[in-house]
Amino acid sequence: MIELGQAALAASLLTAIFAAGAAIYGAISGDRRWVDSSRRAVYAMAALTTTSVVVLEAAFLRDDFSFSVVASHSSTTTPTIYKLTAMWSSQEGSLLLWAWVLSLAASAVLYLTRRRHRELVPWATAVLAGLGTFFIALMLFKAHPFHQLSPAPAEGQGLTPLLRNWAMVIHPPMLYTGYVMLSVPFAFAIAALIIRKLDASWLRTTRRFALAAWTFLATGLLLGAFWSYNELGWGGYWAWDPVENAALMPWLITTAYLHSIMVQERRGMLKVWNVSLICGAFVLALLGTFLVRSGILESIHAFGASTVGTPLLVLIGLVAIGSTLLIASRVDDLRPERRIDSLLSRESIFLVNNLLLVGMTLIILWGTLFPIISDVVGEERNFAEPLFNQLTRPLAVLLVLFTGVGPLIAWGKLSGTALRRMFLWPAAAAAAAALVLRLVTDAADNPWALVLFAFAAFTLVALGQELWRAGASRRSLTGESFARAFPRAVSRNRRRYGGYVAHAGLVVLLVGVAASSSFQTNRDLRLNVGESAQVGDYTVTYESFSADPETERIAFNAVLDVDKGGEDYALLAPARNYYPTMDPSVGPLGRYFEGEATSEIGLKSGAGSDFWTAFQPDLSTLQPEIERGNTLLADTGAAAQGIAILALTEEYAKSPPPATFRVIVNPLVAWVWIGALVALAGAAFAIWPTAEARRRVRAAYEAKLGRELKRA
Amino acid sequence: MEFLLALAIIVLVAAFVTVPLRRRAGWGEGDPFEAERAELDARKQVKYREIRDAEADRASGKLSEEDFARLDRELRAEAIAILRRLDKLDRDEESRRPAG
Amino acid sequence: MDPVRKRKIRLVVALSAAVLLAAGLVYTSFSASTEAREPSEVIGSGSGETYDLTGKVVPGTIERTDEKLDFRISDRDGSDALPVTYTGTVPDPFRDGREVIVTGKLEGGTFVAEHDSLITKCPSKFQDEAEADPEHVIIE
Numbered sequence: 001m002i003e004l005g006q007a008a009l010a011a012s013l014l015t016a017i018f019a020a021g022a023a024i025y026g027a028i029s030g031d032r033r034w035v036d037s038s039r040r041a042v043y044a045m046a047a048l049t050t051t052s053v054v055v056l057e058a059a060f061l062r063d064d065f066s067f068s069v070v071a072s073h074s075s076t077t078t079p080t081i082y083k084l085t086a087m088w089s090s091q092e093g094s095l096l097l098w099a100w101v102l103s104l105a106a107s108a109v110l111y112l113t114r115r116r117h118r119e120l121v122p123w124a125t126a127v128l129a130g131l132g133t134f135f136i137a138l139m140l141f142k143a144h145p146f147h148q149l150s151p152a153p154a155e156g157q158g159l160t161p162l163l164r165n166w167a168m169v170i171h172p173p174m175l176y177t178g179y180v181m182l183s184v185p186f187a188f189a190i191a192a193l194i195i196r197k198l199d200a201s202w203l204r205t206t207r208r209f210a211l212a213a214w215t216f217l218a219t220g221l222l223l224g225a226f227w228s229y230n231e232l233g234w235g236g237y238w239a240w241d242p243v244e245n246a247a248l249m250p251w252l253i254t255t256a257y258l259h260s261i262m263v264q265e266r267r268g269m270l271k272v273w274n275v276s277l278i279c280g281a282f283v284l285a286l287l288g289t290f291l292v293r294s295g296i297l298e299s300i301h302a303f304g305a306s307t308v309g310t311p312l313l314v315l316i317g318l319v320a321i322g323s324t325l326l327i328a329s330r331v332d333d334l335r336p337e338r339r340i341d342s343l344l345s346r347e348s349i350f351l352v353n354n355l356l357l358v359g360m361t362l363i364i365l366w367g368t369l370f371p372i373i374s375d376v377v378g379e380e381r382n383f384a385e386p387l388f389n390q391l392t393r394p395l396a397v398l399l400v401l402f403t404g405v406g407p408l409i410a411w412g413k414l415s416g417t418a419l420r421r422m423f424l425w426p427a428a429a430a431a432a433a434a435l436v437l438r439l440v441t442d443a444a445d446n447p448w449a450l451v452l453f454a455f456a457a458f459t460l461v462a463l464g465q466e467l468w469r470a471g472a473s474r475r476s477l478t479g480e481s482f483a484r485a486f487p488r489a490v491s492r493n494r495r496r497y498g499g500y501v502a503h504a505g506l507v508v509l510l511v512g513v514a515a516s517s518s519f520q521t522n523r524d525l526r527l528n529v530g531e532s533a534q535v536g537d538y539t540v541t542y543e544s545f546s547a548d549p550e551t552e553r554i555a556f557n558a559v560l561d562v563d564k565g566g567e568d569y570a571l572l573a574p575a576r577n578y579y580p581t582m583d584p585s586v587g588p589l590g591r592y593f594e595g596e597a598t599s600e601i602g603l604k605s606g607a608g609s610d611f612w613t614a615f616q617p618d619l620s621t622l623q624p625e626i627e628r629g630n631t632l633l634a635d636t637g638a639a640a641q642g643i644a645i646l647a648l649t650e651e652y653a654k655s656p657p658p659a660t661f662r663v664i665v666n667p668l669v670a671w672v673w674i675g676a677l678v679a680l681a682g683a684a685f686a687i688w689p690t691a692e693a694r695r696r697v698r699a700a701y702e703a704k705l706g707r708e709l710k711r712a
Numbered sequence: 713m714e715f716l717l718a719l720a721i722i723v724l725v726a727a728f729v730t731v732p733l734r735r736r737a738g739w740g741e742g743d744p745f746e747a748e749r750a751e752l753d754a755r756k757q758v759k760y761r762e763i764r765d766a767e768a769d770r771a772s773g774k775l776s777e778e779d780f781a782r783l784d785r786e787l788r789a790e791a792i793a794i795l796r797r798l799d800k801l802d803r804d805e806e807s808r809r810p811a812g
Numbered sequence: 813m814d815p816v817r818k819r820k821i822r823l824v825v826a827l828s829a830a831v832l833l834a835a836g837l838v839y840t841s842f843s844a845s846t847e848a849r850e851p852s853e854v855i856g857s858g859s860g861e862t863y864d865l866t867g868k869v870v871p872g873t874i875e876r877t878d879e880k881l882d883f884r885i886s887d888r889d890g891s892d893a894l895p896v897t898y899t900g901t902v903p904d905p906f907r908d909g910r911e912v913i914v915t916g917k918l919e920g921g922t923f924v925a926e927h928d929s930l931i932t933k934c935p936s937k938f939q940d941e942a943e944a945d946p947e948h949v950i951i952e
Binding site: 015034044048118204265408409 | 713714717718721722725728729730731732733735746747750751754755758762765766768769771772773774775779783786
């Protein structure tokens, strides 16, 4: 089987090289046959990488440890679902995933454009196939996903326990899919630049791919945050970790891009800006892969250890410099068809939003690379979380405001007389929100948060007003009831109203972020079984302790009774799981506790606030016993050690020492997840093809039919 | 083994990929005006949408009467220009058509 | 004013704003960021200054007593270990051999970390560590 995987991969490299060459030859010679052949080569590449993926997945399922990736990332005791997903926890597997999704996305876009854009498609094919060539070659010559172990070990190392979480199962493929989807608009932008056909046709063709990329990246970011909150035992969902930033940056730029392309489609402006944004987004997507995979951020000195770091860096440099030069050489073809003639217009608000998003990305990029930059110019310095917060906060607050201002202002040149009416209700809502929050809550302690809440009220009311007007104006036009008119009006322009829903979701998300980061209470409690402590309005009692030793892991479980204002609020069961390590140096008993440990958090989620708790048992009383056991049982078999561990944990559970509980009362954090889901739903609504678009396709075909009949 | 397998795969793939190359040159020529027509069609749709949006914006009070009158005039002029170019494209195609 | 001139002025204003903001960013990052040091750069230096200590947790040195966590951090290459005493949350990925960052100051030869300042590098990079890990070699 391993040969089949390797052979398919090798063949897919040939198809990728052929596709790129044939596409370029076809484009230059004008011979359509070569272009058609290159498209087929891309389909073949998709089929072959699919074969490789299937072979590798089958190996994971069959516990075939002759595959070195399987041996190092799975084991016979790994649950089936995690066997399936262990592939992308490895470097080799994630590169394979990249190449696979790339070949699928490329096939999809080439299939959709097989009869259109005859000038653009060959060059776009060449770019996509070139990227495919790079990633497949990287696997074949550097990462070796089909490296064989001989003899095959009897047991694998298993999957890192921290990654055993449903969110972590789908998080990496979502991010990779998002990154890869960006390559489609990027490839068409490059094609448009090469042939100097810089109208909006490349934008329109790939708009859905950009929106899909946005949605996948957002889903990936959401799952990562959710995993961090639920699994990592520190109670936060975002830490400005380089790995997180790597995914956030292309998402922010894609957000900007999705807005600025509307300006080009309608007004023929911002052409240089749009090609630059999509190239930037793609470079950042590659940079994301690079940052995660090269280990450069751990230390510049560790950089050499990674096999894929240097080639990826070369690719990033090539793409960045190449696209910059290409754009610079086409400046004459990128002249705007007109200028922004008024600061008070939809297009100038879009421009402001774009600048905020790009500014935010630049700050994050700077902060992420700062340890490296400072190390190069002097001594290494850390760009810590508070600094990221401090710098991005003002931009985020302004972004919330402008999200609401945009929809209130029409396109084109405005005299401004009509504006007062549009701003009345949103502004009133903002003032009311600020006043009420100031009087009723302590939100004023944090001025930034208060301003953000007021702006959020402005924007939500503005968006609601727009949605309402959509229904109302159709009602007055057609005489339908509002209940009938509203869904029809909205589904006639899915892109716009889906966008509005996404905006509302993101504003809600930012409200959740502001509230939970500015007004959380967090305490570390040290409790004996039976003891209670007070955290804000809550009384926390450590009810009981139990130990649950299993082959996969030993679980230490606590039960916490939480009362709020004297009434029962929740019964939480946070736990700590210890996964044994294979490291022999810590002793036969020590290995049960010295391996990875994960937290199962106890969480009571609510619309008002979350009560979050993680459990940290004190193992120091076990230490002497373990050491005694280590010497006594040094030469015995696994069975004796298992019995000893059972006895040891049972003994510990009888009189557990005081344990530490981290307790966090996190206001409005549930709205982070709700807002994100609303935003994703809005994006999905916008991607879905409209009835009108389908009609338009049919109409185009009918027109073509008419022309051809006339000709015959 | 690996070599034979790779060879078999490559033969299969080559057979599939070279299908278009084995057909007669010139076959598969498409509409030479297709790209331009598609672009103009798309522009027309966008322009129509802009005109409808401007009307909706006036109805909802986002555009004052004067602003609307000016914007509508501009947009309609642009739409007419696009329609003219589409017509011209049709005529070009007609004349370019081989006689018979 | 003629429109070309107006555009030029706008461009100049926008560019100078961008330059100013960038300068602000550079200045803030150097003044507000904390210095990162490895144990070898710290040992022997005076007490009192706050900075970020980065390095690897020396295997077998983690000891928990009541609410306190004691361990030693060495340079990334394993040399020059420094004892650290810490209170607060311990992230799940914290264990022997992991790369960590703690903020604090040196007091009499021991690095006293600020409450909750311990950061363990993100687990997405476990793969790279596994490659350098000796136990990986056993299997191969």
